[in-house]
Amino acid sequence: MVDIAVIPGDGVGKEIIPQVCEMLYSVDQSLNFVYYDISSKRYLDKGVTVTDEEINDLNGYKSIFFGAIGDFRVKPGIMEQGVILKLRKELDLYMNIRPAISFREITGNEINITILRENMEDFYSGIAGTLPGTKKFKKQDDIYDYNIDISGTSDNTIYYTLGMLSERNLNRFFKKAFEIADSDIITVTDKANAVEMYSLWRDIAGRYSTKMGKKINFEYADSLAYNIIKNPSKYRYIIAPNLYGDIISDMTSSLAGGLGYAPSGNIGDKTSMFEPVHGSAPDIAGKDIANPVASILSSIMMLKHIGMNETAAIIEKSLKNIINNGIIPIESGGSYTTSGFIKQIVARATLMNNEL
Ligand code: NAI
Ligand code: MG
Numbered sequence: 001m002v003d004i005a006v007i008p009g010d011g012v013g014k015e016i017i018p019q020v021c022e023m024l025y026s027v028d029q030s031l032n033f034v035y036y037d038i039s040s041k042r043y044l045d046k047g048v049t050v051t052d053e054e055i056n057d058l059n060g061y062k063s064i065f066f067g068a069i070g071d072f073r074v075k076p077g078i079m080e081q082g083v084i085l086k087l088r089k090e091l092d093l094y095m096n097i098r099p100a101i102s103f104r105e106i107t108g109n110e111i112n113i114t115i116l117r118e119n120m121e122d123f124y125s126g127i128a129g130t131l132p133g134t135k136k137f138k139k140q141d142d143i144y145d146y147n148i149d150i151s152g153t154s155d156n157t158i159y160y161t162l163g164m165l166s167e168r169n170l171n172r173f174f175k176k177a178f179e180i181a182d183s184d185i186i187t188v189t190d191k192a193n194a195v196e197m198y199s200l201w202r203d204i205a206g207r208y209s210t211k212m213g214k215k216i217n218f219e220y221a222d223s224l225a226y227n228i229i230k231n232p233s234k235y236r237y238i239i240a241p242n243l244y245g246d247i248i249s250d251m252t253s254s255l256a257g258g259l260g261y262a263p264s265g266n267i268g269d270k271t272s273m274f275e276p277v278h279g280s281a282p283d284i285a286g287k288d289i290a291n292p293v294a295s296i297l298s299s300i301m302m303l304k305h306i307g308m309n310e311t312a313a314i315i316e317k318s319l320k321n322i323i324n325n326g327i328i329p330i331e332s333g334g335s336y337t338t339s340g341f342i343k344q345i346v347a348r349a350t351l352m353n354n355e356l
Contacts, residue, residue: 002306005061006033010040010079011280012290012338013067019342020295021065024303027349028311033065040071040079040280049082055090059271063302064091066275067295072282085124093266093273094120094169095176096245097301100252100262103323106332111256113228113235116177117245119266121169124242127162143168165197165241167204174208176267177239185236186216189224189244201241221248228252253277260291260331263298265305274302288338291331293319296345318348 008017021033036058038050058064066087069079087093096117102109129135129150137148143166150160178186188205190198202218209216219227221244228235228248232255240248253262262277276294284290296319303312322344328334329341336344 001032002030002308003032003034003061004302005058005064006035007038007064007066008035009038009067009069009280010071011068011282011285012278013069013276013280014039015285015288016276016290016292016295016338017065017067019339020292020299023296023342023346023349024299024311024315026346027314027353028308031311034061038069038083040069040074043074043079043082044071049079050086055087058087059091061271063306064271064273065299065302066273068276068278068280070280070282081126085126087273088119088266089126091266091268091271091273092120093268093271094118094173095180095265095267097180097265097267098245098249098253098262098277099264099297099301100249100256102256103261103320105323105326106257106261106328107255109232109255111232111252113232113252113256114181114237115245115249115252116180116237116239117249118165118170118173118240118242120242121163121165122242123161123163125162125164127164129160131158131160163195163197163243165200167200170201170204171208172269174204174239175212177237178208178212178214181214181237181239183236184215185234186214186239187224187235187237188216188218188239189221189248190218190241191221191244192218193220198241205239224248225251228255249277258291258331259294260329261293261297263294263296263301265298265301267305272302272305274298274305288340289330290338291329292338292342293329296342314349314352315345318345318352322348 008014025031069083096119098115100111100113102111127137135150190201192198192202259278264275264277266273276298300312300316327336327344329336
């Protein structure tokens with residue numbers, strides 16, 4: 001038995017994820033899905049985002065399959081910080097992989113760019129406050145040991161967020177990034193020309209690329225954004241700090257067919273979490289029209305990550321095969337509903353499984 005924790009979440013996540021799990025089970029009955037009700041609905045009913053017990057539980061799985069979190073009835077930030085950012089931090093998921101790989105039948109082009117995004121630090125440090133005011137930050141764990149004392153004196157209100165990068169986190173991040181990037185075309189991006197902390201980013205990128213025999217190109221994030229749109233075929237792997245990686249990966253996913261085709265993996269040394277890049281899409285939830293491909297691609301990444309390569313290959317081939325045969329989701333102008341599209345994969349995969 002291979003246990004996988006499943007957090008369907010809200011909106012289209014709740015709609016798509018259980019159907020994708022059933023699809024996976026139809027191909028491989030060794031999979032066992034354990035569901036966790038971490039959702040905005042539960043927060044509205046009971047006032048809890050994620051409990052310590054759940055974090056403890058989730059830390060025991062090799063992989064977690066996540067849908068999306070977000071509901072307009074909850075104030076922005078509560079679920080995003082209380083669930084998504086918290087899971088990344090507490091489960092130590094320091095590498096975010098976001099492939100943007102197009103299907104020619106859908107986009108007419110061939111985009112093959114994977115963003116490797118630092119997932120813990122930068123401007124997502126969570127160290128924030130206002131001045132005037134007095135705030136002390138203390139933290140001590142494997143990575144950090146800091147004590148920051150900021151106090152305000154002026155009557156001019158200032159909001160701040162500290163961007164930070166640590167050598168220890170970047171060491172493991174770049175090592176993992178160069179293990180993943182199996183290509184000669186690797187771009188490392190930042191704004192080292194304007195933001196001081198990225199000099200550390202550059203140093204460590206340079207050190208690990210040399211050590212691991214990888215050729216890299218540095219490109220500033222603004223120039224990179226410009227050039228990706230102008231000439232996307234110039235890029236294959238892009239290694240980015242947290243904030244720029246977030247923005248650039250939405251851009252590349254739009255080139256590769258849209259949010260409905262963008263999968264992701266949050267990788268740690270112990271546990272990893274796989275999820276579509278899109279959110280809960282409340283505007284289309286409950287109508288059976290959401291594109292399930294991003295979740296299906298995320299599940300394929302998950303299976304490969306835990307070494308279930310045969311099962312992954314069957315799903316991947318089935319997905320390509322049905323799209324080649326004109327089975328296109330509603331999002332891309334086709335006629336296939338969420339459930340209709342998934343049924344087609346199950347049918348195709350069952351045929352393949354029987355042929356093996
Ligand atoms: P969103 O990704 O949910 O939707 C953006 C647009 O893309 C919408 O028009 C939606 O209909 C469309 N879309 C998204 N997924 C689709 C799919 N599978 N098929 C077809 N169309 C799709 O982003 P939005 O609207 O900014 O956020 C909605 C909620 O989701 C918010 O509460 C937000 O905080 C949350 N969110 C959660 C994320 C997560 O759980 N990782 C990521 C992004 C947003
Ligand atoms: Mg984003």
